[in-house]
Amino acid sequence: METKKRPHADDAEQSRAKKRAVSDDHASPSHANGTTTSHGDEPKEGDDIELFRKEAIFRRMRYYSREAERSQARVEDLERRYHTCQAGLAALEACWTQLIGTIRSLVKPEDLPSLEKESEGVHDLAAHLSSQADPEYVEALRDKMQTTSDIIKAFVSISAQSHSGPSSEEMLKRCQEAETERAALRSELTSVRARLHDSESQRQNYHEQLLAAEKRADRLQSKSLTSSSSAAQEEPNETVSTEPLSSPDPPAVNGNSSLDSDEWKDLAELRETKIEELTRENTELQTQLQTAQLQLRALPDEIVVESSQYKVLQERTSLLEHTAKESQAEATKLKEQLDNLMTARSDLEAGLKAANETALNELQQALNKRDSELLRMRTRNDQLSAEINERREKEKARLSTAAEFKTLAEARGERIAILESETQRLKARLTANAGDEDLMTFIWQNTSEDLSYVDDLRRRLSYVLANRSTNAEERVEALQKTLAGRGDAATSEAEVRRQLAHVQKQLDKYQAVYGDASSMPPETAQLSEQLQRKQDELDKLRLQDKQREQAESAIYSELDKLSAAWEALEKQLKKKVYDLSAMDERISKVQMERAKTDNKFFLCMRDKEAVDNERKRLVQNLDRAAKAIEKLGDAEKNLQSRVATLEKEVVLWKRMAEEQKERGNALEFEVNEWHLRAQGERKNADEMRAASAENIKALEQKRTELRKLEESLLKTKKDAEKHAAKLKLISASSNSSANEVELQKEVDKCYRLLKCSTCQQNIRNTVLTKCMHTFCRSCIDARIATRQRKCPACNLGFSQGEVTTLFLQ
Known part of the structure; x- marks a missing residue:
């Protein structure tokens, strides 16, 4: 933490760390640096300690204000220089990068030969920098140096391969000149660095002396210090009384003995003279520095002409001028050749033009023939x-008609299938009503109309008869074989057995229905007959129910087919309606197109008549144009001869215009050069005027400050003289006892001033920087704790950051 003790110019390097003052047996404070003598800047008996402290704080604040102004000015200057350097570095970086990119774009990478880095130490710019240079700057310079040196070495190798570079003697001479210039620049740089170091050290010393002088001036302006110093001059140099009520002499600050006013005055005059000399020398150095900076910004022509870069550019310019002269001579020869070639070309063009006209006529005839043939082919x-x-x-x-017929045929086929199904159902109903089960089965099984029930019965009968005859024949053959030899008895026996089996079958059938007929009464026989009739009706109803079920399934299928047919017919009907509306629209469109066609036909007929009239008129014009063309051909020949002569004159005028243009370009280049020089000189003059105005303004400010300081010093001296005379009168009129009483009063007064005005117990050790009132720490902490942060003396509010510890030395 920064010490709160006031610094002094004479003890800036000898003072030690501040310690608390501890009273001994004689109530004499022990000093931090072990000194016992008094100093003129310390408060004496009878001084106003509150005023003394305020003035001390005010002097410290002025010191800090001056330092802040100097630091702010230096910061602004450094920021301005920093921005200027940043802009320069950015421009240099962009120029360097663009130069390398341009070189790489002009030469392909594969054309650049790969070189070993044996000459890296020669071209290493970073190796020749000062040891105090910025490491980042050195690293960036090395990166750029490597890329640039590689490309330049590759170009040098290419020029060495093509044998089109300067000679070795010229290169040796340039190298010697560059080496000499480098050595001179390096020695000059060393001397400039030494001078810069000396200037910086001198500037630091001057700054320290200026701070000390400003502090002394502030002390001389302080009223409390002036009164104390005048009182110290009037005191006798005799030994002080050793009575118990007398207090010891005030301690000296940092161990320095006091000086009388004459010595202080001589020292002030000596330092004032030294300050004036240093100020004058500083002004001269600043003027020289500004002049050097302006010269660096706009270098004179003599320095530019003597520089190596200007000489290289001058040699390059002479080489380019020589090349330009050779190119101009060659261009003159080429222009003469061009004139000859133009003459030959005009003759050749005339011949080619005639041949082209003949060929063009032939091609025009062929083209007309081809156009007529093409027109015929297009018509066809x-x-x-x-x-x-x-x-x-x-x-x-x-195709649309066939599709419609097909759709109608499919719809009619579906309708026919439905009618056939309906016919089959009706036949089945009739057979069911008749009770013929066999016929109904035939109808449901056979859907074809070609087959008949009689034919089916015949076919089945023939099949059964054929099977039975086959079986009978086989049985007859077997019986004939087994009963061979038995004769007629065996044959009659077989016939009897067959008849018996048939009778037995019929008997079983009747018994199954009527039971045993021999044992039934007449009523039972009648019931049997009724039962037989009911059985027949039941069979008939069963047959009808079977027919009804099959008819329902057939009706359902017919219903599906009818639905599909109905949808198809509905779609066809809608299509026909749409086709009819489309046909109506088409008919209306055709009628409109017919009307348009008729109109176009009549228009074409009128256009044809107009074209015929135009053709007749063009034929007449063509005849007239043919005659005019013959006349113009003669005029063209005359004009061509005249154009040839005029072209020769134009060539001569062009040559003269080019010469004048070259002279104008040269003059324009000189005018631009002088204009740029004038701008540079004008800018130089403006900068010098601005610098001069700033210097004059700063000088006027310094003079004003010096005048104010002289006036305040004179006023301070007068106040000191008045105070000294008053003290002499007081010391002469009072005796020793009165002095002791007065001293005791002053001590009590000082003690009361040292005590806190709020609690009247503790010593003042805390100051409020907002109003500069002092109190003890406990009173301020109580105010902060209860949040009543107002000064007890002036009732002005303060914050916790505005509370500072006060140190009494």
Whole structure:
């Protein structure tokens, strides 16, 4: 933490760390640096300690204010220089990068030969920098140096391969000149660095002396210090009384003995003279520095001419001028050759023009013939296209008609199938009503109309008879074989057995229905007959129920087919309606197109008549134009001869214009050069005027400050003289006892001043920087704790950051 003790110029390097003052047996404070003598800047008996402290704080604040102003000015200057350097470095970086990129774009990378880095130490710019240079700057310079040196070495190797560079003697001479210039610049740089170091050390010393002088001036302006110093001059140099009420002499600050006013005055005059000399020397150095900076910004022509870069550019310029002269001579020869070639070309163009006209006429005739043939082919193609379109439309109409017929046929087929199904159902109903189960089965099984029930019965009968005859024949053959030899008895026995089996079968059938007929009474026989009738009706109803079920399934299928047929017919009907509306629209469009075609036909007829009239008029004009062309051909020949002579004159005028243009370019280049020089000189003059104005302004400010300081010093001296005279009168009129009483009063007064005005117990050790009132720490802490942060003396509010510890020395 920064010490709160006031610094002094004479003890800036000898003072030690501040310690608390501890009273001994004689109530004499022990000093931090072990000194016992008094100092003129310390408060004496009878001084106003509150005023003394305020003035001390005010002097410290003025010191800090001056330091802050100097630091702010230096910061602004450094920021301005920093921005200028940043802009310069950015421009240099962009120029360097653009130069390397341009070189790389002009030469392909594969054309640059790979070189070993044996000369890296020679071209290493970073190796020749000062040891105090910025490491980042050195690293960036090395990176750029490597890329640039590689490209330059590759160009040097290419020029060495092509044998088109300067000679070795010229290169040696340039190298010696560069080496000499480098050594001179390095020695000059060393001397400039030494001078810069000396200037910096001198500037630091001057700054320290200026701070000390400003502090002394502040002390001389302080009223409390002036009164104390005048009182110290009036005191006798005799030994002080050793009575118990007398207090010891005030301690000296940092161990320095006091000086009388004459010595202080001589020292002030000596330092004032030294300050004036140093100020004058500083002004001269600043003037020289500004002049050097202006010279660096706009270098004189003599320095530029003597620089190595200017000499290199001058040699390059002379080489380019020589090349330009050679190119100009060669261009003159080429222009003469061009004139000869232009003359030959005009003759050749005339011959080619005649031949081209003949060939053009022939080609025009062939082209006309081809156009007529092409027109005929196009007409034929249009007719064929129209015929194809007509046939295509007919084919589309035929296909649409066939599709409609097909749709109608499918719909009628569905209708026929439904009617056939309905016929089959009706036949089945009739057979069911008749009770013929066999016929109904035949009808449901056979859906074809070609087959008949009689034919089916015949076919089945023939099949059964054929099977039975086959079986009978086989049985007859077997019986004939087994009963061979038995004769007629065996045959009659077989016939009897067959009849018996048939009778037995019929008997079983009747018994199954009526039971045993021999044992039934007449009523039972009647019931049996009724039962037989009911059985027949039951069979008939069962047959009808079976027919009804099959008819329902057939009706359902017919219903589905009818629904599908109805939808198809509905779609066809809608399509027909749409086709009818489309046909109406087409008919209306055809009628409109017919009307348009009629109009176009009449327009074409009128256009044809107009074209015929125009053709007749153009034929007449063509005859007239042919005659005019013959006349113009003669005029063209005359004009061509005249154009040839005028072209020769134009060539001569062009040559003269080019010479004048070259002279104008040279003069314009000189004018631009002088204009740039004038701008540079004008800028130089403006900068010098601005610097001079700033210096004059700063000088006026310094003079004003010096005048104010002289006036305040004179006023301070007068106040000191008045105070000294008053003290002499007081010391002469009072005796020793009165002095002791007065001293005791002053001590009590000082003690009361040292005590806190709020609690009247503790010593003042805390100051409020907002109003500069002092109190003890406990009173301020109580105010902060209760949040009543107002000064007890002036009732002005303060914050916790405005509370500072006060140190009494």
